[in-house]
Amino acid sequence: MxxxxxxxxxxxxxxxxxxxxxxxxxxxxxxVTIVDVNPDRIAAWNSPDKDALPIYEPGLxxxxxxxxxxxxxxxxxxxxxxxxxxxxxxxVNTPTKQNGVGKGYAADLKYIESATRRxxxxxxxxxxxxxxxxxxxxxxxxxxxxxxxxxxxxxxFDILSNPEFLAEGTAIRDLLNPDRVLIGSLDTEEGxxxxxxxxxxxxxxxxxxRLVTVGxxxxxxxxxxxxxxxxxxxxxx
Numbered sequence: 001m002x003x004x005x006x007x008x009x010x011x012x013x014x015x016x017x018x019x020x021x022x023x024x025x026x027x028x029x030x031x032v033t034i035v036d037v038n039p040d041r042i043a044a045w046n047s048p049d050k051d052a053l054p055i056y057e058p059g060l061x062x063x064x065x066x067x068x069x070x071x072x073x074x075x076x077x078x079x080x081x082x083x084x085x086x087x088x089x090x091x092v093n094t095p096t097k098q099n100g101v102g103k104g105y106a107a108d109l110k111y112i113e114s115a116t117r118r119x120x121x122x123x124x125x126x127x128x129x130x131x132x133x134x135x136x137x138x139x140x141x142x143x144x145x146x147x148x149x150x151x152x153x154x155x156x157f158d159i160l161s162n163p164e165f166l167a168e169g170t171a172i173r174d175l176l177n178p179d180r181v182l183i184g185s186l187d188t189e190e191g192x193x194x195x196x197x198x199x200x201x202x203x204x205x206x207x208x209x210r211l212v213t214v215g216x217x218x219x220x221x222x223x224x225x226x227x228x229x230x231x232x233x234x235x236x237x
Contacts, residue, residue, distance in 0.1 A: 003029060003030060003031040003071065004029045004030065005027075005029075005030045005031075005086045005087065005201075006030070006031045006033070006084050006085050006086050006087075007020065007023060007030055007031065007032045007033070007085060007086070007087045007088075007089070008033050008034075008035060008081040008082055008084075008085035008087070008088045008089070009032070009033070009034045009035065009088075009089040009091055009132075010035055010036075010078065010081075010082075010088065010089065010090050010091065010092060010115045010118075010119075011034075011035075011036060011089075011090070011091035011092040011093070011115075011132075011133075012034045012035065012036035012038070012041050012042060012045055012054070012074060013036075013041075013055075013091065013092075013093065014055055014166075014168075014171075015091045015132060015133070015164050015166065016034055016089060016091030016132065017034060017045065017054070017055055017060075018055065018057055018060055018166070018171045018172060018175060019089070019091070019132070019164065019166075019175060020032050020034050020072075020089065021034075021060065021063050021064055021067065021072060022063065022172065022175040022176060023201065024063075024067040024070075024071050024072035025063050025066065025067055025072075026176075026204045026205040027071075027201060027204055028067075028070070028071055029071075030071060030201075031071050031073070032067075032071060032072050032073070033073045033074075033075055033081040033084075033085070034072075034073070034074050034075075035074075035075050035076065035077065035078045035081045036074075036076065036078075037076065037078065038076075039076050041054050042074050042075060042076050045064070045074035046068070046074050050065065057168075057169070057171045057172050058169070058170075058172060058173075059172040059173070060171070060172055063172065078118065079118075079122050082118065082119055082122045082123060083122055083123065083124060085127060086127065086128065087127070087128045087130060087197070087198070087201075088119060088127055088128070088129050088130065089130045089132045089162075090112065090115050090116070090119075090129060090130065090131055090132055090133060090143075091132040091133055092111040092112060092114075092115050092133055093111050093133070094107045094108065094109060094111065094112065094133050094134055094135055095107075095108050096108065106136075107134075107135060107136055109135065109136075109139065109142075112131075112133060112135060112139065112143065113142075113146065116129075116143045116146045116147060117146060117150065119147065119157075120146060120147045120149075120150035120151055120157075121150060123151070123152065123155050123157070124152060124155065125155060126155055126156040126157065126158075127155075127156075127157055127158075128157075128158050128160060128194045128197060128198070129143065129147065129157055129158070129159050129160070130159075130160045130161075130162050130198065131143065131159065131160065131161045131162065131163075131220075132162055132163070132164060134163065134164075134223055134224070134227065135220060136220070136224070137217055137220045137221050137224065138217060138220070139220065140159045140160075140161055140184075140216050140217075140220065141216075141217075143159055144157065144159045147159070156190070158185070158186075158190055158191060158193075158194035159185075159186070159191075159194075159216065160183060160184060160185050160191075160194055160195060160198055160216070161182075161183070161184035161185075161216050161219035161220050161223075162181070162182065162183050162184070162198060162219070163182055163219060163220070163222065163223035164223075165178070165179075165180070165182075165223075165226060176205065178206060178210060179210065180210050180211075180212050181202050181206055181210060181211050181212065182212050182214065182219050182222055182223075183195055183198050183199060183202075183211065183212070183213050183214070183219065184213075184214050184215055184216040184217070184218055184219025184220065185213070185215070185216055186215075186216055187215060191216075195213055199211050199213065
């Protein structure tokens with residue numbers, strides 16, 4: 001089958017799995033490959049048993065079984081997925097630091113850095129790299145610096161921020177009918193072009209007035225502010 005674009009998602013967890021499954025459903029001409037270094041997790045995603053999927057969300061298993069093998073693939077071959085992708089979503093864990101400065105409260109970005117360095121090392125063509133994980137402000141700037149410092153000749157990277165606003169139990173509904181999709185980019189011609197590429201992807205099923213385009217740092221901050229507001233609401237109960 002011939003695909004118009006190829007999408008890779010690094011991280012087959014709660015965010016990356018459902019998000020890119022919905023992208024595969026709504027963009028049947030896109031090849032979507034979700035990769036993870038955990039072979040047991042990938043085996044679960046590829047299981048013939050719907051009840052064996054590593055994540056339960058109402059409606060998720062039906063979408064996986066509809067798209068898997070057609071334009072949705074789950075793999076441990078991270079390197080090949082990176083090489084062939086036009087768009088790479090980085091959706092890895094950002095756990096709380098267990099030691100060093102910020103222990104107990106700061107985000108540990110070692111998986112973000114590892115994924116970024118792997119992209120820079122392997123990419124032989126220009127890529128749009130989409131920061132999907134919840135990260136501190138200016139993480140995208142650090143990712144861009146790593147990519148540019150380690151890029152091969154004639155390879156360009158454009159960084160976008162596209163945070164998730166999902167709730168457990170309604171993730172598929174939230175993805176199919178979001179109240180907003182936030183896409184942040186650098187305020188450059190190349191940044192805006194990359195941003196438009198992601199806008200066009202989501203516009204396959206999301207009304208244009210719900211696609212909110214902002215600056216890169218504003219997008220990162222908006223996700224943190226939304227999380228803080230939710231935490232405040234919970235603490236007030």
